[in-house]
Amino acid sequence: MDDLRIQIVNYKTKTYLIECLGSVFADLEDAPGITFRVAILDNASGDDISDMKSIFPGKDIDVKKSERNLGFGGGHNILAKERTGRYLALLNPDTRIIEPRTFARLKESIERHSADVLGPRLVTDAGRTQRWDHGELKGFIAAIAESRGRSYWKKRREPLPVAWVSGAVFLIGADDFDDIGGFDEHFFLYKEEEDLCLRLRRKGKTVWYDPGIAVLHHGSVVAKKSEHMGSSRAYFMKKHFGG
Numbered sequence: 001m002d003d004l005r006i007q008i009v010n011y012k013t014k015t016y017l018i019e020c021l022g023s024v025f026a027d028l029e030d031a032p033g034i035t036f037r038v039a040i041l042d043n044a045s046g047d048d049i050s051d052m053k054s055i056f057p058g059k060d061i062d063v064k065k066s067e068r069n070l071g072f073g074g075g076h077n078i079l080a081k082e083r084t085g086r087y088l089a090l091l092n093p094d095t096r097i098i099e100p101r102t103f104a105r106l107k108e109s110i111e112r113h114s115a116d117v118l119g120p121r122l123v124t125d126a127g128r129t130q131r132w133d134h135g136e137l138k139g140f141i142a143a144i145a146e147s148r149g150r151s152y153w154k155k156r157r158e159p160l161p162v163a164w165v166s167g168a169v170f171l172i173g174a175d176d177f178d179d180i181g182g183f184d185e186h187f188f189l190y191k192e193e194e195d196l197c198l199r200l201r202r203k204g205k206t207v208w209y210d211p212g213i214a215v216l217h218h219g220s221v222v223a224k225k226s227e228h229m230g231s232s233r234a235y236f237m238k239k240h241f242g243g
Contacts, residue, residue, distance in 0.1 A: 001084065001085060001086055002035040002036050002037055002084050002085040002086070003034045003035050003036060003085060003086055003087065003107060004034060004035070004036040004037075004085045004086075004087050004088075004089045004103060004107070004171075005036070005037055005039060005079075005080075005083050005084050005085030005087070005088050005089065005174065006024060006036055006037070006038045006039070006089045006091060006103075007039050007040075007041075007076055007079040007080065007088055007089065007090050007091065008020065008021075008038070008039070008040045008041075008091050008092070008093050009040075009041050009043055009072060009075035009076055009079070009092075009093075010040060010041065010042045010043060010045060010047060010049055010093050011042075011043045011044075011045040011047075011069065012045040012046065012047060013045075013047075013093040013094060013221055014047040014048075014049060016093045016094045016218065016221060017040070017047075017049065017052075017093040018052075018055060019096055020091060020092075020093050020094070020095055020096055020097075021038070021052065021055075021056060021061075022056075023096045023097035023098070024038065024091070024097055024103075025056060025059055026097070027097040027100070027101065027102050027103055028103055030100060030101055030104075031101055031103060031104040033104075034103060034104055034107065035085075036060075036085065036089075036103070037060045037061075037062065037084050037085065038059065038060065038061045038062065039061075039062040039064070039079045039082070040052060040061065040062070040063050040064065040079075041064045041065070041066055041075045041076075041078055041079050042063075042064070042065045042066065043066050043069045043070055043071075043075045044065075044066050044067060044068050044069045044070075045069070049063055049065075050063060062082075064078065064079070066078065070185070071185060071187065071188035071189055071192075072167065072183070072187075072188070072189050072192055073182070073183025073184060073185050073187055073188075073192040073196075074183070074185040074188075076088075076090060076182070076183055077182040077183055077185065080174070080177055080178075080182055083174045083177075083178075085174060086173070086174060087107065087110070087171050087172065087173060087174060088171070088172050088173075088174050088177055089103065089106070089169075089170075089171050090167060090169065090170055090171075090172070091168070091169055092167070092168040092169070092217065094168075094217065094218040094219065094221045095122075095168055095169055095215055095216060095217050095218075096215070096216040097215060097216075098123075098214065098215065098216045099213065099214055099215075102120070102213060102215065105212075105213050106118060106120060106171050106210075106213060107171065109159065109208070109210045109212075109213065110171050110173075110208070113159060113206075113208045113210075114206070115161075115206050115207065115208035116172065116173055116176045116200055116205040116206055116207065117165060117170055117171065117172045117173075117176070117196075117197060117200060117205070117206075117207040117208070118165070118170065118171045118172075118207075118208045118209075118210060119133065119134060119165025119166055119169060119170040119171070119207075119208075119209055119210070120133075120169055120170075120209075120210055120211075120213035120214060120215045121133060121156075121209075121210070121211040121212075121213065121214045121215070122166055122168060122169065122214075122215055122216075122217040122219075123214045123215070123216055123217070124216075124217075124219075125216065125218070129155055129211070130217055130219065131153050132151065132153050132166070133153075133165070133166045133168075133209075133217075134153065134156075134162045134163075134164065134165045134166065134209040135151035135152065135153065135162060135163040135164045135194065136151070136152045136153065136154050136162060136163060137160075137161055137162045137163040137207075138161075139152070142163065146163060146198075147241060148237075149191075149233040149234075149236045149237040149241070150233070151163065151164070151194065156209065156211045157211055158211070158212075159208055159209065159210040159211070159212065160208065160209060161206055161207065161208055161209075162207055162208065162209040163194070163197060163198070163201070163207065164193055164194040164196075164197035164198070164207060165193065165197065165207060165208075165209050166193060166217075167192060167193035168215075168217045168219070169215045169217070170193070176200060176205060179203075180196065180199050180200055180203070182196075183195075183196055184196070184239075186235055186239075187232050187235065187236075188228055188231075188232070189227075189228040189232065190228050190229045190232040190233075191229070191232035191233060191235070191236045192232075194236065195236060195239070195240075198240060
């Protein structure tokens, strides 16, 4: 079994996808001790990504195509069914690895903290920390925010347990993903990672955020939050708080 199964769901983001994959392979060339495979699903976007293997010759890339748009969670659930790694490394195509040994450090961090899910700090093109790359776990404000289907964000400098980490980039134990039943596909886009992390925490699992590891995230290249956040938040509230 490989160390990592790197999963990417594409929806009209082929240009970003190529950039993302190039950074992934460059990073893992500096981590010869880590075994991995890359799996990509085109979510009925119309993009032809069948040429990924020719763009990156010699790389182990599994390319799949869905006949309908399954949403973020549904796409990753499809890819995870053929898991080949101890950890699933979920990536958005609009991310780019910008620091040396990022995947090695993510793996080291999740194991050092005995975490079940771990996410890095997300940064903008300007290098600024991207707000909402995690949700705070402890404190009155965080509890009130979560009870209203929202989150509380605070800039952090040290690793710590959190309520959730962004689905743009995170590592999760493959067994944990299977045990929880993967993503709830009633969330088409947004809030699905918050739901996943909440369900895991209710089973005694831990979610960690490591701001010492940074990954670039362009953000909102597929859909604006305004298009899906309202319905996702309403479902989140109904599911976890009764309305």
